[in-house]
Amino acid sequence: MSPNVTRRVVLAATAGGLVLHERIGRADDTTPAPPSALPQKAIDVELRVNGSRFPLNIDPRTSLLDALREQAGLTGTKKGCDRGACGACTVHIDGRRVLSCLTLAARCQGKAITTIEGLNAGEDLHPVQTAFLHHDGFQCGYCTPGQIMSGAALIKEGHDGSDAEIREWMSGNICRCGAYPNIVAAIRDASREG
Amino acid sequence: MQAFHLAQPTMLLDALAIGNAADTKFIAGGTDLMQLLKDNVETPAQLVDLEGVGLSQIRADASGLRLEAMARMSDVAAHLDVRAQWPVIAQALEASASPQVRNMGTIGGNLLQRTRCGYFRDTGFNCNKREPGSGCPAIAGENRMLAILGGSDHCIATHASDLAVALTALDAVLELRRAGDAPRQVPITEFYRLPGTTPQIETVLRPGEMITAVIVPPSAAARNSHYLKLRDRASFEFALVSAAVALDVRDGTGRDIRVAAGGVGTRPWRLPEVEAALRGKKLNDDALREASSRAGEGARPAGQNAFKQILLRRAVLRTLQTASA
Ligand SMILES: Cc1cc2nc3c(=O)[nH]c(=O)nc-3n(C[C@H](O)[C@H](O)[C@H](O)COP(=O)(O)OP(=O)(O)OC[C@H]3O[C@@H](n4cnc5c(N)ncnc54)[C@H](O)[C@@H]3O)c2cc1C
Ligand code: SF4
Ligand code: FES
Ligand code: FES
Numbered sequence: 001m002s003p004n005v006t007r008r009v010v011l012a013a014t015a016g017g018l019v020l021h022e023r024i025g026r027a028d029d030t031t032p033a034p035p036s037a038l039p040q041k042a043i044d045v046e047l048r049v050n051g052s053r054f055p056l057n058i059d060p061r062t063s064l065l066d067a068l069r070e071q072a073g074l075t076g077t078k079k080g081c082d083r084g085a086c087g088a089c090t091v092h093i094d095g096r097r098v099l100s101c102l103t104l105a106a107r108c109q110g111k112a113i114t115t116i117e118g119l120n121a122g123e124d125l126h127p128v129q130t131a132f133l134h135h136d137g138f139q140c141g142y143c144t145p146g147q148i149m150s151g152a153a154l155i156k157e158g159h160d161g162s163d164a165e166i167r168e169w170m171s172g173n174i175c176r177c178g179a180y181p182n183i184v185a186a187i188r189d190a191s192r193e194g
Numbered sequence: 195m196q197a198f199h200l201a202q203p204t205m206l207l208d209a210l211a212i213g214n215a216a217d218t219k220f221i222a223g224g225t226d227l228m229q230l231l232k233d234n235v236e237t238p239a240q241l242v243d244l245e246g247v248g249l250s251q252i253r254a255d256a257s258g259l260r261l262e263a264m265a266r267m268s269d270v271a272a273h274l275d276v277r278a279q280w281p282v283i284a285q286a287l288e289a290s291a292s293p294q295v296r297n298m299g300t301i302g303g304n305l306l307q308r309t310r311c312g313y314f315r316d317t318g319f320n321c322n323k324r325e326p327g328s329g330c331p332a333i334a335g336e337n338r339m340l341a342i343l344g345g346s347d348h349c350i351a352t353h354a355s356d357l358a359v360a361l362t363a364l365d366a367v368l369e370l371r372r373a374g375d376a377p378r379q380v381p382i383t384e385f386y387r388l389p390g391t392t393p394q395i396e397t398v399l400r401p402g403e404m405i406t407a408v409i410v411p412p413s414a415a416a417r418n419s420h421y422l423k424l425r426d427r428a429s430f431e432f433a434l435v436s437a438a439v440a441l442d443v444r445d446g447t448g449r450d451i452r453v454a455a456g457g458v459g460t461r462p463w464r465l466p467e468v469e470a471a472l473r474g475k476k477l478n479d480d481a482l483r484e485a486s487s488r489a490g491e492g493a494r495p496a497g498q499n500a501f502k503q504i505l506l507r508r509a510v511l512r513t514l515q516t517a518s519a
Contacts, residue, residue: 084295098298103224104228157293
């Protein structure tokens, strides 16, 4: 083992792999290394969602999607496939669109999370929301929060140069009702306003 | 999903030390690993979160391109030097997955994503890669998406990464590190193993070893490189067949020629037979057609995937035409 590795880590690694956890049981040189890397039953994490803080105690397996819906009570974000393939669970983390179903909530400490509930501060709708209403950008509405989160990010990214470009950069959001033409029209419209 | 311990080190050396423990996996963007955890295909006792260790720089200069392992797919694809000097990398990445997945997925994780063979990802089936010795139902079953090159009687799964195909054409080198060992460099062409009798062992990576960076040399051919991906739908789909071509053409003559293909091999597949047929030749349409007709020498289709032989030649031809136009 490299001499650069700290003694704490050597101790812990040879004891079977359990090493410091930044949020719970902060280990240091004076703490005896735990016997093995037992799974944590629950860990503390504070989610910062739409500007509010949610201190949670969660199983480390919890996805951000489940934490938002079942613990923070924010059910606007939808679960479609739960495997990264549909985009229904799209949220913004630190300003970028990502999939909450493939994100462990325990890895989100300190990050700024935005969901459909917080896309626009206050009572007014975000321009993409208004445009979806205007263009009928949905039928059943299940994919819609994800579509809108993705569309708002797409405009910020500057991928709104043409309908073809919008379609390509919206390809991560599937709509089972097939509202695609109206979704593209809504995003095109909203991008002109922005 | 099985319960695991989540370790969140903030230093690379700590991550390496923890990663060296038994039954431990690194988690980068999590876009592949989370799926495999949810489906109980991967059941590690411990995850080492790589987010805190940094390692996300993208550096391009006269000596080449260095992509640190935690650089995000989207950031690499958008990087202006990458787009200008190594366009095949940006094109392969932008043809991968979706914008959301690319914002999460990392360069290291992308190269180590597991196959999309449906049997591998469903624990209700036997699979030699997931459970060595249990058998391969794909060889006589659903194999339309699977490999025609490099397979064995034990496994014919394709490697699904688009980026790996581009990097194979460009002779990229992977920088690997493991606690206690000196860092080492392995060319990507030697990184992936053929399945043989041990399809569960996919790379030369040692237990606990991490990819820390990918290094890509600069070249005239890299500046004139191109990626073509053919798939069942226009976007957000894995390749049926893809081709990566890098060409240095002077006075109409092919000097430096690199051709690699995806979707056809059990690992990213270099096509030396096509390269040799063009080196030093005038790159007119007849020469391109003749050379691409050699693509996939030694292919062994399994049944449903026989169409890939023809599709491969056509994909290579079209990519050569684009890059030499
Ligand atoms: C719906 C969907 C569609 C997709 N379509 C495509 C596509 O068309 N083309 C394509 O190429 N890919 C596609 N992908 C795959 C995607 O690109 C990969 O999942 C992603 O690149 C993996 O990166 P990650 O950082 O999320 O890896 P993770 O999921 O975090 O890790 C993947 C594996 O790599 C290991 N690992 C990660 N980083 C390191 C490291 N630095 N050193 C050692 N081991 C490491 C992990 O232990 C794990 O085994 C798709 C994925 C999804 C979900
Ligand atoms: S092709 Fe490979 S991954 Fe697919 S079922 Fe056979 S052994 Fe498993
Ligand atoms: S629920 Fe996350 S992509 Fe489908
Ligand atoms: S509106 Fe029904 S899935 Fe899109």
